Amino acid sequence: MTEKNVYQVADWKGQSGERWVTYQARLDAMMAVFGQAAIEAAGPAMGERVLDVGCGAGASSLDLAARVGAGGHVLGVDISEPLIGRARARAPQDTPAVFQVADASSTELPQGAFDILFSRFGVMFFDDPTAAFTHMRRALKPGARVAFVCWRGMAENDWVRLPMGAMKGILPPMTPPGPEAPGPFSFGDQGRVARILTVAGFTDVAIAPFDASIPFGKGETRDAALDDAVKMTLEVGPLARSLADQPDDIRARASAAVRAVFAGCPGERSVMIDGAAWIVTARNPAS
Numbered sequence: 001m002t003e004k005n006v007y008q009v010a011d012w013k014g015q016s017g018e019r020w021v022t023y024q025a026r027l028d029a030m031m032a033v034f035g036q037a038a039i040e041a042a043g044p045a046m047g048e049r050v051l052d053v054g055c056g057a058g059a060s061s062l063d064l065a066a067r068v069g070a071g072g073h074v075l076g077v078d079i080s081e082p083l084i085g086r087a088r089a090r091a092p093q094d095t096p097a098v099f100q101v102a103d104a105s106s107t108e109l110p111q112g113a114f115d116i117l118f119s120r121f122g123v124m125f126f127d128d129p130t131a132a133f134t135h136m137r138r139a140l141k142p143g144a145r146v147a148f149v150c151w152r153g154m155a156e157n158d159w160v161r162l163p164m165g166a167m168k169g170i171l172p173p174m175t176p177p178g179p180e181a182p183g184p185f186s187f188g189d190q191g192r193v194a195r196i197l198t199v200a201g202f203t204d205v206a207i208a209p210f211d212a213s214i215p216f217g218k219g220e221t222r223d224a225a226l227d228d229a230v231k232m233t234l235e236v237g238p239l240a241r242s243l244a245d246q247p248d249d250i251r252a253r254a255s256a257a258v259r260a261v262f263a264g265c266p267g268e269r270s271v272m273i274d275g276a277a278w279i280v281t282a283r284n285p286a287s
């Protein structure tokens, strides 16, 4: 039998997951405003049960746990052992959140158990997203809500468009992944997202743009913040993947080129770069 989601499993379980753990605090700061917008769209209430898909190091699961309270429950599921390890380590003892290492697209989930299916940037990596959402829908109660945030297209997201554009003449021209290939931008086409959810059996699908400036890097001075933003961009995310096997001289040129484009962005203690996301909501039919 072919293992599903093989690329992401290997990637997130290995170096990507470990690097995300290293940069967890910065990544949480970068994604916080997007996660909060998705939580508001989900509208969790005291006592509700939430499934947080691709929960990573657990920031959104813990925020959701605070909203559902001791009488509620949050199950954070992620394929990355290092990230789930970090989620468990940071969780307060009395949290109603529990964390599980599993592939959300195929793992056995309690049936008809959750009021909300939530995700902060964790649902764009499935090989077969329609099958994955069909599978996850079975874990929801009738009438349950879906709310997640995902990236729009790469061209609208300066945090990746700028550094990738700066690689011209440094890295050979890259064939961009197909718009539906699993990865951070695979939900960029809202028509596709609507089709996936509808075919998976959801109703009331609504998709709204959400734009925010993302704080990249952190430092006491503008220079220190720029250095930090560049270092992080070379270690986490799409450019890190493209540079993975490159020699030191190419990495040094890439670093200088990314610094030059980031220098054009505003920000004193962080470099502020535009991010463009969708906030997606839907509903499991009542019966």
Ligand SMILES: C[S@@+](CC[C@H](N)C(=O)[O-])C[C@H]1O[C@@H](n2cnc3c(N)ncnc32)[C@H](O)[C@@H]1O
Pocket (backbone or CB within 6 Å): 005, 008, 009, 012, 013, 028, 031, 053, 054, 055, 056, 057, 058, 059, 060, 077, 078, 079, 080, 083, 102, 103, 104, 105, 119, 120, 121, 122, 123, 125, 126
């Ligand atoms: C961009 S990160 C977001 C992590 C987290 N939600 C956050 O906001 O910090 C995407 C996450 O999805 C997880 N992931 C990818 N494919 C998955 C799958 N099939 N099942 C569960 N988690 C998955 C990755 O391991 C990773 O932690």
